[in-house]
Amino acid sequence: MSVVFYLLAALTVAGGLAAVMLKNTVHCALALTVAFAGLALFFLDLDAQFAGFAQILVYIGAVAILVVFAILLTKGSETPKDGVYSRNWLAGLAIAAGVFAVLGWAVLQSARVLPGPGGTPTATPEVTVKEIGNALMGRYVLPLEIVALLLTAALIGAVIVAMHEKEGAK
Amino acid sequence: MMGHATPLTGFLLVAALLFSIGLAGALTRRNAILVLIGIELMLNAANLNLIAFWRYGPHPEALTGMMFAIFSIAVAAAEAAVGLGLVISIHRHAHTTDLDAMNRMRG
């Protein structure tokens, strides 16, 4: 396994761990941004340039800022007096550990059983933005339109849900 | 890009680890926003899986995996927006984002 892979894996997993373990909520959001950046670099390592840049643009440029704004608007940066972990934290941790055990076992088993195309990569695909555009307008035009509708609905819905209610209306 | 020395299992294990970290965060933290952060980590881990399988699969020129990942990014952004709108609205009503305090429908 190459050095680049280990570095990126360390960065991403460290970011993820910090995002769920730190006390200060804004620090968690910033650690999440580091995890997003690590993932974008993974995508670039896997020759998926469009997905990598879209990940940076959407996740770091929009979702991270959204999370940070929500933290500020809900006064989340004050440390709660009862501690940051919920009462049933042990059960949650056990479930997560169980899920990782199952997934890890499945991955390692399949690597041993199917040593063929799973281990070695194919030749670098010639993915240009032109081909992605053609695919989006040709084979995937229906999902594209549906995602457009979904985004519009989410936009309007989020604004309505978070808007101040008028006084007296219920 | 130099030739890939990393087998597919490396990427899949990282994705599985990230997924379970996200799940642990979503299940153990009190603040509603941190639950959403955990969910975003889980979605990102799934995206990594998709791109890894696309790259190492038999037909990367069909772009299926990358399309799936791009649509997943778009949908995750929409879901984060709505989720955070809901959290803000709840905070305005209950003046807290502590999930342990939201137990009105319990029992």
Place this chain on the structure above:
Amino acid sequence: MSEKADQIFVLLQHWLVSLLPAGWQQPGGVVLAVLVIICLFPALFALAVWMERKGLGRIQNRLGPNRVGPFGLLQPIADGIKSLTKEDIVPRSADAAVHFLAPVVLVVTVFMGFAVLPMGRNMVLADMDAGLLFYFAMGASTELAVFMAGWSSRNKYSLLGAMRAVAQMISYEVVLLLSSVAVVMMSGSLSLTRIVEAQNHYSWGLPHWYIFTPWGCAGFVMYAIAATAETNRSPFDLPEGESELVAGYHTEYSGFKFALFFLGEYLAMFSISGLGTTLFLGGWSAPFSWLGWVPSWIWFFAKLMLSIFVFIWMRGTLPRLRQDQLMNFAWKFVLPMCLLNLLVAGLWRFMGDGWPRWVVCSAILVLAYVGMGWGEMRRKHFGARSYRYAE
């Protein structure tokens, strides 16, 4: 001869790289180009600071700095020495790690944006297939650095300035992207080198720059508005409004970190002007075909400095917009015009060559502009204009 002058930096790079052993040549070339960018643009930043202070001074009917060196030309050096030797004060309750990282993240992401700009024929650091997308990804990351700066200072004014700045940058980011999409539509590629090559044709001596088409002109105006708002320049500089918020999100920064913010702001201005010239003004192509003997990089930097001059001119002339006026303007006026511009660009493409498409496209854009402006202004009631002169 002019071909050699045009490619002189490329030839210089090849010669310097050939002095290295064979295995180190490719990384050596990249490192050399990166070093050139890191040294050149801060030098241009010093020049721009001098231009700004002298220019603003002259617009405001005063001289500007003129004591340090002839015409005040050494003033940026004096400013640099001052910034580097000032004490670096960090408030006790500030979040030290985030406070330290914010200017670093800002400057790094702004420098990354320069990697995809084609500064001359064959003079681009990273000719990526999705170059424009990379540029916007880096631009989106700057917003997070601004927020980090404002929040970590634990200062109400900083936080307020940061939130205003981020809200403004996000709104105008959409406008920036949509006005660039029209250019991408017409040139058929996200790669900046291909966009410049698509504009490098001449008919009757006049160039095919996109600004000389109706949709390109409208797109350029909207891009310029969005660029001014993205870099928090006047008239959109409420987040750092000196008379209101002390210094906005960089209130609590002093010494070198403040200099880094200043550098970051001007570098962002350079990089966004560079992108604007690439998309709309033809990048490194000459204005007339008979001027083709002048090296391409001279044209790029001339257009860049012209854009900086326009930024300075706008700062000295126009009054500041209030935050809600600014956001209203973005979402209710500029964004619909951007969408209409996309439609008009498509119409331009499918109407074929000839004078009808000029008339139809210009008519649609002008009517929409006048109509929407009239619609927005009707709801506001202005009294008679009154003048007050200094006695």
